[in-house]
Amino acid sequence: MGIFVPVVKDISLYREIVKNMVNPLEVLREAISNSVDAEAKNIFIRIYRNEKGKFSLEIEDDGGGMDENEIKTFFNLGDSKKGEKNIGEKGLGTKIFFRCDSLSVETNKLNYKSIFAFMESPWRSLKEEKLPEYSLEFTEEKVYKSGTKIKIENYLINNPEKLFNFYVVKDYILWFTAAGSFKNIFANFVELNSYVKNMQIAPRIFINDEILGIKEELAGTHQFFQPQENPKEDESEKVYKKSVNYCRHFGPYHRSTNINGEYVSFQLYGTISGINCRKEISRLKAGERYKTRFGIYLAKDFIPVLKSNLIQNKNFHHFHLLLNSQNFDLTADRNNICNRDSEKVKWIFDNAKKIINEDIIPLAENGYFKLRKEEEIQYLINTKTDNLNKRLKTYDELENIDINDIALRKIPDNEDQTALLFAILLSNSKYKQKIRYIDSILHYATNSTTDLICLDKEENVVLVEIEFLLSNIFKHEHPFKTFDYIVCWKIDIKEKSRKFLIDGIELELCTENGEHYLRYLNNNKIKIIEISNILNNILEENGVNH
Structure with missing residues (x-):
């Protein structure tokens, strides 16, 4: 029996790590994590085109810098010398920098030599099944100012300007990198200092997008909208005038225990907020929605990793909650929990x-969601009042019917009024004779496929469709054989016009002996x-000019 050691093909590993990058912006996440681990107070990000016009990135910090062994570790695979309190532990993340020309x-460590490392065409080498090589140059003099500058020239991604413009970069940094950490909120929890490095330190971020010509300095902490539980109204909003500007904070919650002798803890913080507040702290990518962005995120090192479904609530996207634990084990690409x-x-x-179900959601229901419900009710009241006022103003403009022995005084201006007048005329013994075909109404329903079930003059049950205008029969998607007769206020299509029902049956408007009908399938008729x-005939008989 032989004992064998598995062979690890370094080139394939390098290539797969570089190729399988989920999001090209991860290069910033990894660079910023390294800078924060190096205790940088300032991080400078430059987006530019090099002298050949190729899209390039530069990340510079004032952290501790690297010596010869550390910079070799930077280029090696799975060879991290960082401690457990650091963000980067696996030595895999910086390999995504290799996707470039x-x-x-360039790195400086106090009282050590300045080092310049250069790697030519790393991505091409990996594609050609070769490990990329790099050179190291050293200065003889010791340096007295520490820091590291990384240049990635011709970063090989599609549409780089779409992803790496100032607005997208700023949003990504503040949401998904160590410069968007929320550890500052828990800085007073002394026990966490044993597990998270530099709890009190948040770097300043300087973004210089030379392509768009935009510069800005950012505070390196996760952005939550400020508390605002009695917000001002937004006059541009129709319904949620105040709640769009509402924001309530929850936490900080810190819980800990021991499981099998190991310290276990988590930290929870966040908000419930209206859409204006959420817009203020995020800039969505093309096709992204607030429902996609907001909710509850799992985090490690106080950096959001991925969204979770811990909130079982249809309004989860109104929450902005972050759940951190140093006990989460992340996958090599830091995009999932394993x-x-x-x-x-x-x-x-x-x-x-x-905590979410017993504390956060009840507070949200009694505050934010209660306010939204009140606004919905008030909007409904206002809408109905406005509609009534409009109705009161407009009905008087309708023409009078001028028939004293019927109860309706205004001509119809909608389908329901047409149905009402039809029923009134049928109920009047003098005018009922003016209505051909139909004797009485059995049932009326506005939410049914057909409006009326009636009896015709021969006591047969027939289906009658009511329309204000005849042309609506083709607009309201009525299928064939759901009506035998049509009652309308007015025929508004020309004779011999041909139109199709929703199921493709062609109807043609015809007139014969003063009667209108829709002809279909040779010579079958739907009477109108x-x-x-009818009203005009009654008025003429009554001697009323109209």
Whole structure:
């Protein structure tokens, strides 16, 4: 029996790590994590085109810098010398920098030599099944100012200007990198200092987008909208005038325990807020929605990793909650959690859910969602009042009917009024004889396929469709054989006009012996009762000019 050691093909690993990058912006996440681990107070990000016009990036910091061993680790695979309190532990993240034409690193460590590293065509080498090589140059003099500058020239991604413009970069940094950490909120929890490095330190970020010509300095912390529980009204809003500007904060919640002798803890913080507040702290990518962006995120090192479904609420996207735990084990690309089924993570989720369900959601219901409900009710009241006022103003402009022995005084201006007048005329023994075909109404329903079930003059049950204008029969998507007769206020289509029902049956308007009908399938007929014509006949008989 032989004993064998598996062979690891370094070139394939390098290439797969570089190729399988989920989001090209991750290059900034990795660079910023390294800068924060190096205790940088200032991080400078430059977006530009090099002298060949190629899209390039430069990330510079004033952190501790690297010596010869550390810079070799930077280029090696899985060779991280960082401690457990650092963000980058696996030595894989910086390899996504290799997707470029050239990569250079200039680094200075106090009382050590300045080092310049250069790697030519790393991506091409990997595609050609070769490990990329790099050179190191050293100065003889010791330096007295520390820091590191990384240049990625011709970053090989599609449409770089779409992803790496100032607005997208700013949003990504403040949401998904160590410069968007929310550890500052928990800085007073002394025990966390044993697990998270530099709890009190947040770097300043300087973005210089030379392509768009925009510069801005950012505070390197996650952005939450400020508390605003009695907000001003937004006059541009129709319904949610105040709640769009509402914001309430929850936390900080810190819980800890011991499981199998290991310290386990989580930290929870966030807000419930209206859409204006959410817009203020985010800039969505093309096709992204606020429902996609907001909710509850799982985080490690106080950096959001991915969204979670811990909030079982249809309005989850009104929340902006972050759940951090140093007990989460991240995948190599830091885009997922790989120990969800562990006893530690189950305890974290169970206790986080308890806080959410017993504390956060009740407060949100009694504050934010109560305000939204009140606004919805008020909007409904206002809308109905406005509609009534409009109706009171407009009905008087309608023409009078001028028939004293019927109860209706105004001509119809909608389908319901047409149905009402039709019923009134049928109920009047003097005018009922003016209505051909139909004797009485059995049932009326506006939410049914056909409006009326009636009896015709021969006591047969027939289906009658009511329309204000005849042309509406083709607009309201009525299928064939759902009506035998049509009652309308007015015929508004020309004779011999041909139109199709929703199911493709062609109808043609015809007139014969003063009667209108729609002809279909050779010579079959759907009779039409035009109420305005009947009304005119009654008025003429009564000697009324109209």
